[in-house]
Amino acid sequence: MLELRALRVDLGAFHVSADLSLTTGGITAIMGASGSGKSTILSAIAGFVPPSAGQIRIDGADVTALAPGARPLSVLFQDNNLFPHLTVAQNVGLGLDPGLRLTPQHREARDVVLTRVGLDGMGDRLPRDLSGGQQSRVALARALLRRRPWLLLDEPFSALGPALRQDMLALLRETTRDEGLSVLMVTHDPGDARSIADSVCMLADGVLAPPAETQELFANPTEVLRSYLG
Ligand SMILES: Nc1ncnc2c1ncn2[C@@H]1O[C@H](COP(=O)(O)OP(=O)(O)OP(=O)(O)O)[C@@H](O)[C@H]1O
Numbered sequence: 001m002l003e004l005r006a007l008r009v010d011l012g013a014f015h016v017s018a019d020l021s022l023t024t025g026g027i028t029a030i031m032g033a034s035g036s037g038k039s040t041i042l043s044a045i046a047g048f049v050p051p052s053a054g055q056i057r058i059d060g061a062d063v064t065a066l067a068p069g070a071r072p073l074s075v076l077f078q079d080n081n082l083f084p085h086l087t088v089a090q091n092v093g094l095g096l097d098p099g100l101r102l103t104p105q106h107r108e109a110r111d112v113v114l115t116r117v118g119l120d121g122m123g124d125r126l127p128r129d130l131s132g133g134q135q136s137r138v139a140l141a142r143a144l145l146r147r148r149p150w151l152l153l154d155e156p157f158s159a160l161g162p163a164l165r166q167d168m169l170a171l172l173r174e175t176t177r178d179e180g181l182s183v184l185m186v187t188h189d190p191g192d193a194r195s196i197a198d199s200v201c202m203l204a205d206g207v208l209a210p211p212a213e214t215q216e217l218f219a220n221p222t223e224v225l226r227s228y229l230g
Pocket residue numbers: 011012013014032033034035036037038039040041188
C-alpha cells in the first residue's frame with residue numbers, strides 16, 4: 001500500500017496536494033494537463049522534492065524523511081538516465097551495486113534480466129550504439145534488477161514512436177506483473193493509461209484525486225476527465 005496522507009508540496013507559487021491510498025500490485029497512472037504537477041508529486045514520493053506537509057507511507061512505513069535511495073522504490077525517468085561511458089551490462093549492473101562489484105550470482109541475475117527485456121548479446125555495447133527503444137529497455141532492466149517493490153515512471157517512453165511505445169508498455173506490464181511490482185506511472189496520454197493502467201488518478205486544480213478503475217472511469221468520465229479529453 002502506498003499512502004499519501006494530507007500530502008502537500010509547494011514549489012514557489014505552485015501547490016499540489018494529495019490524500020489517497022494505492023493498493024499493492026497493478027499499475028496506476030497519474031494523468032493530468034501539462035504543468036498540473038504530475039512530476040512534482042512523483043518526485044515527492046521518490047524523495048527528490050520535500051513535501052511541506054503530510055506523510056508518505058509505503059507498505060506501512062513512514063518514508064517521508066528517507067533519502068531517495070533508502071525508499072522501497074525505483075524511478076524510471078524520461079531520459080533513461082544511462083551513463084554514456086558505461087556498457088549496457090554495466091549500466092544494468094548498477095541496479096545491483098553502485099560500485100559494480102558484482103558476484104557471479106549478480107552477473108547471472110543481470111544476464112537473466114537483459115534477456116528478459118530483449119537485450120541478449122548486447123551487454124558489451126555502449127548506450128550510444130543502441131536505438132532509443134533499446135536504451136529504454138536498459139533502463140527498465142536496471143530498475144527490475146533493483147527488485148524494489150514499487151516502480152515509479154515519469155513519461156518513460158514518450159520519446160519513442162507510437163509502435164515502439166506500445167511495445168515498451170506491453171513489456172512493462174508483463175515484466176512488472178511477473179516480478180510482482182506495483183507501478184505508478186505519470187502520463188499525459190489517455191491511450192497509455194487505457195492500454196496498461198488498472199486505475200487512474202486524475203490531477204487537476206492542484207489536487208491529485210484518489211484512484212478510479214480505468215475502464216469504469218473512461219466509460220463514465222468525471223468532469224475533470226471530460227475537460228481533459230476536450
Ligand atoms: N523549482 C520550481 N519552482 C517553482 N515552480 C516550479 C518548480 N518546478 C516546477 N515548477 C512549476 O510546478 C508546476 C508543475 O510542474 P510539473 O513538472 O510537476 O508538471 P507536470 O504535470 O509534470 O507537467 P508536464 O506534463 O508538462 O511534464 C509547473 O507550473 C512548473 O512551472
